[in-house]
Amino acid sequence: MTGTDKKTILVIHGPNLNMLGKREPEIYGKQTLDQINNRLKTEADALGFNIKTFQSNYEGAIVEQIQAAFQENYSAVIINPAAYTHTSVAIKDALLLLSIPVIEVHLSNIYKREAFRHHSMVSSAVAGQITGFGSHGYLMALNALKNMI
Ligand code: DQA
Numbered sequence: 426m427t428g429t430d431k432k433t434i435l436v437i438h439g440p441n442l443n444m445l446g447k448r449e450p451e452i453y454g455k456q457t458l459d460q461i462n463n464r465l466k467t468e469a470d471a472l473g474f475n476i477k478t479f480q481s482n483y484e485g486a487i488v489e490q491i492q493a494a495f496q497e498n499y500s501a502v503i504i505n506p507a508a509y510t511h512t513s514v515a516i517k518d519a520l521l522l523l524s525i526p527v528i529e530v531h532l533s534n535i536y537k538r539e540a541f542r543h544h545s546m547v548s549s550a551v552a553g554q555i556t557g558f559g560s561h562g563y564l565m566a567l568n569a570l571k572n573m574i
Pocket of ligand 1: 440441442505506507508509510530531532533534535542
């Protein structure tokens, strides 16, 4: 397979995930976002995918990145919308634009935490959700996509 044939997966990290490693490590783990993204790149290489990673603390920037995925040639999206999971109609509506598979990932098990985290606004707009497996959840999402794209 040549580089140009490779499928590209867009990985979107929402607000405060740039603070991973420092932020409540007992909940989110000790790995930094760079370490998670590097591990994702290694796994994507092994599976024959390209990945592009994106992080923003701004809802509108995430919406615009999803709109870009609609215009550009991505094969799938992996998204952890972080706190916007529970509030964002705008991110859900943007995801509904896409006809490619979208996988929602959460580091923590959102159903084991405070009641306000039990509802995901975006889950009805995605193919599936992986929650509670720490950073391994992103690798699980990549492996799931192997059979989907
Ligand atoms: C999170 C769970 C959300 O409730 C929280 O606001 C986050 C991270 C997770 O990955 O476990 O920022 O999406």
